[in-house]
Amino acid sequence: MEDVACILCGRHNDEIAIHENGFTGRRCCQCGLIYVSPRPSRDDVLGIYASDCAHVCAESHISTGYSRRLRARHNLAIVSSFAEGRDILELGCGGGHFLDEARNRGFSPHGIEPNPIQARFIREELGIPCEESPLREASFGGKRFDVIYHCDVLSHFFDPLAEFTAMHRALKEGGVLVFETGNLADVGESYFRCIPSFQYPDHLFFFGLRSIRQLLERTGFELTRTYAYSILPQLAASRVLTVFKTWLPAADSSSSRPAAAAEHADSGVDKSHQSARGLRPRALTKRGEQYAKYLLRYRIGRIAPKLGRPQTVVAVARRR
Numbered sequence: 228m229e230d231v232a233c234i235l236c237g238r239h240n241d242e243i244a245i246h247e248n249g250f251t252g253r254r255c256c257q258c259g260l261i262y263v264s265p266r267p268s269r270d271d272v273l274g275i276y277a278s279d280c281a282h283v284c285a286e287s288h289i290s291t292g293y294s295r296r297l298r299a300r301h302n303l304a305i306v307s308s309f310a311e312g313r314d315i316l317e318l319g320c321g322g323g324h325f326l327d328e329a330r331n332r333g334f335s336p337h338g339i340e341p342n343p344i345q346a347r348f349i350r351e352e353l354g355i356p357c358e359e360s361p362l363r364e365a366s367f368g369g370k371r372f373d374v375i376y377h378c379d380v381l382s383h384f385f386d387p388l389a390e391f392t393a394m395h396r397a398l399k400e401g402g403v404l405v406f407e408t409g410n411l412a413d414v415g416e417s418y419f420r421c422i423p424s425f426q427y428p429d430h431l432f433f434f435g436l437r438s439i440r441q442l443l444e445r446t447g448f449e450l451t452r453t454y455a456y457s458i459l460p461q462l463a464a465s466r467v468l469t470v471f472k473t474w475l476p477a478a479d480s481s482s483s484r485p486a487a488a489a490e491h492a493d494s495g496v497d498k499s500h501q502s503a504r505g506l507r508p509r510a511l512t513k514r515g516e517q518y519a520k521y522l523l524r525y526r527i528g529r530i531a532p533k534l535g536r537p538q539t540v541v542a543v544a545r546r547r
């Protein structure tokens with residue numbers, strides 16, 4: 228564990244914004260960035276993903292497909308409106324749902340995923356090129372891309388400045404970087420109690436609009452557009468649903484299938500064309516739940532009040 232300063236300002240800060248799992252998130256009084264300090268070493272952080280010890284395990288990434296596909300389609304619509312070419316690279320591509328959807332839209336997808344189980348799934352089951360090492364000049368033989376995309380990855384980077392510099396290098400001239408990240412740095416701390424988990428130490432940073440802009444400017448990008456979505460409606464619905472489910476008798480006890488298998492039937496990548504008629508009632512209910520979450524997050528969240536409230540942000544930046 229080492230004490231670190233704000234990566235953007237170089238300032239050591241005493242203000243503690245978050246304390247979870249024995250880790251401390253400090254808020255930079257200059258740029259608002261929330262960063263973990265003291266924090267684990269780079270090897271310890273990489274080990275979380277290599278050994279499948281993250282808060283979200285490989286099996287969950289691969290199996291919870293429907294909600295991830297809805298999210299992928301939403302963000303691909305944004306990507307498509309800015310992309311000027313078809314070569315796309317996703318960093319931290321999870322179960323590969325975004326890459327598969329991108330291929331369906333005519334993109335030529337590539338992925339980088341540090342979790343070996345997920346990376347193998349993407350290569351062998353989806354047939355999409357996927358490397359496990361962090362993005363470097365030699366990745367994919369030095370190939371350069373029209374679009375680089377990542378979703379809920381920025382908070383996990385050990386060195387965001389180095390990673391964004393690598394993205395800049397891997398983009399073609401005028402290429403576009405699109406990423407989604409939770410904005411907690413601009414959130415009033417009274418709302419922090421609404422967040423069920425900050426997922427420390429998987430998450431090392433929480434950026435806000437000011438620090439995102441600084442990160443992009445420091446690494447050769449120009450922020451083109453941001454889309455913000457309040458996640459409060461989704462969080463409230465999840466809480467109500469959790470309470471509701473505790474009142475119900477064990478719904479799965481009569482099922483002959485293990486829960487994980489049922490989840491697969493709902494969402495597996497290779498079952499994306501399965502008709503609704505072929506799904507069991509439980510899977511249909513689960514699909515309905517996931518679609519409702521999507522509507523709450525991106526449709527209702529888009530029009531809900533956002534100032535000072537927990538939100539997710541999709542940022543679009545162009546390589547200078």
Ligand SMILES: [Zn+2]
Nearest residue numbers: 233236255258
């Ligand atoms: Zn700072």
